[in-house]
Amino acid sequence: MINNNQLLRFTTAGSVDDGKSTLIGRLLYDSKSIFEDQLEAIENTSKQKGHDGVDLALFTDGLRDEREQGITIDVAYRYFTTPKRKFIIADTPGHIEYTRNMITGASTANAALILVDARHGVIEQTKRHSFIASLLQIPHIIVCINKMDLVDYKEETYNKVIQQFEEFSSKLLVKDVRFIPISALNGDNVVNRSENMDWYQGAPLLHTLETMHISSDINKVDMRFPVQTVIRPQSEEHRDYRGYAGRLSSGIMRPGDEVTIMPSGFTSKVKSVELANQPLEEAFAPMSVTVELEDDIDVSRGNMIVRSNNKPEPTQDIEIMLCWLNNSPMQPGAKYLVRHTTNDQKAMIKEIIYKIDINTLDRNPEDKSIGMNEIAKVRLRTTKPLMVDPYRENRSTGSLILINESTNETVAAGMIV
The missing domain is CATH 2.40.30.10 (Translation factors)
Structure with a gap:
C-alpha cells in the first residue's frame, strides 16, 4: 500500500536559527522514521555537546562543518514514509549567503515550509524565500510560526505574524497559503496536536502534509524531447540503427507521431520508442528513452524533437x-x-x-x-x-x-x- 502512495517533495526555508533543522528532526522523530543506529549516534553526539536530551537538528545537519558550527550549510535531503504518503525533504540553509542553495532545494518542490520565529515576525529572509517560492511556482506554502513556547503560546502573537505575512504576500502569485503555530523543540502541532494552543483549530503539520493535494507540475500537452546523445551501434547486426537518447521533458510520445527537429525544421515520423531495449507503445515525461525516426536526417545533441503541430x-x-x-x-x-x-x-x-x-x-x-x-x-x-x-x-x-x-x-x- 505504501509503495502506491503519492510522493510529496517539500522544502524548508527561513532565516538563521528559525528552527528548520529542529522541525525536520521533530517530524522524523515523532513519526518514528529514524533507524535505531541513527538515533543512537545522535544521542551520543548530543551528550558530547552537553545537551540534556536529543538535539533534533543533528538529524539533518550531516556535514562535519555543520555540526561543529551548529548551522546548516548544504541542502540536506531526507526521506521518510507514513502509512498515508512518502516524503522527500530538502532542508535548506537560512544564512543569506546560502540563499542560492534554497533555490536548488525548492526547484522540484510541491510545497514550501516557510519558518518564522514568533518573536521576530516576518523579516527580510522570510520575504526573500517566499518570493523565490512564488517565482518557482510552488503551489503550496505553509507558514510555520515557530517557537510559540517562547511567547507563551499567545494567539495574539500568531495573528500578528499572519497579518504581517498577508500584507507582504498579497503581491505574490501563490494559490494556497496556510499558517500553523508550532514549537518544533517541544513538538507542539508538528505531528501531534498541541495542548498548549487549544485556540488553534487547524490540523498539525504532518496531517496537513499527508492530506495536501498534489498536482503534477509536468506539462502533459506539449511534447518536448531534448536530444542528449546519438546512439550508433558498431555491431554488424545494428549497423543501420540510429537512435536518439534523452529524457522526455514534457508531453507524450508514441510511434507514428509526426515530429519536427528543432531548430533545423526537418520533419519525420517516430519509428519506435524504447526503454532499456524494450519497445514502448508510448512514453511520457519524465521517462528517459531512445527514439528512432523513420528518416535518416541530421539530429545531434542540443536539438529538440517536438510534435509538428505543436512547436515552440x-x-x-x-x-x-x-x-x-x-x-x-x-x-x-x-x-x-x-x-x-x-x-x-x-x-x-x-x-x-x-x-x-x-x-x-x-x-x-x-x-x-x-x-x-x-x-x-x-x-x-x-x-x-x-x-x-x-x-x-x-x-x-x-x-x-x-x-x-x-x-x-x-x-x-x-x-x-
Missing part, C-alpha cells in the same frame, strides 16, 4: 526572471554560457529591465547593480536560437542557468517569462 518558438532574445548566485556582481554586456535542457549556447546580458526590491516587491528599472541573491528581470541575447516555453507552462523548457565559461561556475538561475 525558436528565439535568440529571451526575457527571464533571474536570481544571481555568484559573489561577483552581474556585468551587463558580459558574455556567459547558457545551459537550457541539453543545449549550451553562448549569450550576453543585453539589458537589465528592472530589479526587484525584496522588501516591497517594487520594480526598480534604474538600479542596474545586481549582486548575489538579488533578483532581476533581464534580456539575454544568444548566439543561436533556443527552443523555449514560458516557465509557467513548462518548468523544464522554461528554465535555464548561466555559467561563467572561464571558471565553470553557475552564476545565475532563471525562469523564462
Whole structure:
C-alpha cells in the first residue's frame, strides 16, 4: 500500500536559527522514521555537546562543518514514509549567503515550509524565500510560526505574524497559503496536536502534509524531447540503427507521431520508442528513452524533437526572471554560457529591465547593480536560437542557468517569462 502512495517533495526555508533543522528532526522523530543506529549516534553526539536530551537538528545537519558550527550549510535531503504518503525533504540553509542553495532545494518542490520565529515576525529572509517560492511556482506554502513556547503560546502573537505575512504576500502569485503555530523543540502541532494552543483549530503539520493535494507540475500537452546523445551501434547486426537518447521533458510520445527537429525544421515520423531495449507503445515525461525516426536526417545533441503541430518558438532574445548566485556582481554586456535542457549556447546580458526590491516587491528599472541573491528581470541575447516555453507552462523548457565559461561556475538561475 505504501509503495502506491503519492510522493510529496517539500522544502524548508527561513532565516538563521528559525528552527528548520529542529522541525525536520521533530517530524522524523515523532513519526518514528529514524533507524535505531541513527538515533543512537545522535544521542551520543548530543551528550558530547552537553545537551540534556536529543538535539533534533543533528538529524539533518550531516556535514562535519555543520555540526561543529551548529548551522546548516548544504541542502540536506531526507526521506521518510507514513502509512498515508512518502516524503522527500530538502532542508535548506537560512544564512543569506546560502540563499542560492534554497533555490536548488525548492526547484522540484510541491510545497514550501516557510519558518518564522514568533518573536521576530516576518523579516527580510522570510520575504526573500517566499518570493523565490512564488517565482518557482510552488503551489503550496505553509507558514510555520515557530517557537510559540517562547511567547507563551499567545494567539495574539500568531495573528500578528499572519497579518504581517498577508500584507507582504498579497503581491505574490501563490494559490494556497496556510499558517500553523508550532514549537518544533517541544513538538507542539508538528505531528501531534498541541495542548498548549487549544485556540488553534487547524490540523498539525504532518496531517496537513499527508492530506495536501498534489498536482503534477509536468506539462502533459506539449511534447518536448531534448536530444542528449546519438546512439550508433558498431555491431554488424545494428549497423543501420540510429537512435536518439534523452529524457522526455514534457508531453507524450508514441510511434507514428509526426515530429519536427528543432531548430533545423526537418520533419519525420517516430519509428519506435524504447526503454532499456524494450519497445514502448508510448512514453511520457519524465521517462528517459531512445527514439528512432523513420528518416535518416541530421539530429545531434542540443536539438529538440517536438510534435509538428505543436512547436515552440525558436528565439535568440529571451526575457527571464533571474536570481544571481555568484559573489561577483552581474556585468551587463558580459558574455556567459547558457545551459537550457541539453543545449549550451553562448549569450550576453543585453539589458537589465528592472530589479526587484525584496522588501516591497517594487520594480526598480534604474538600479542596474545586481549582486548575489538579488533578483532581476533581464534580456539575454544568444548566439543561436533556443527552443523555449514560458516557465509557467513548462518548468523544464522554461528554465535555464548561466555559467561563467572561464571558471565553470553557475552564476545565475532563471525562469523564462
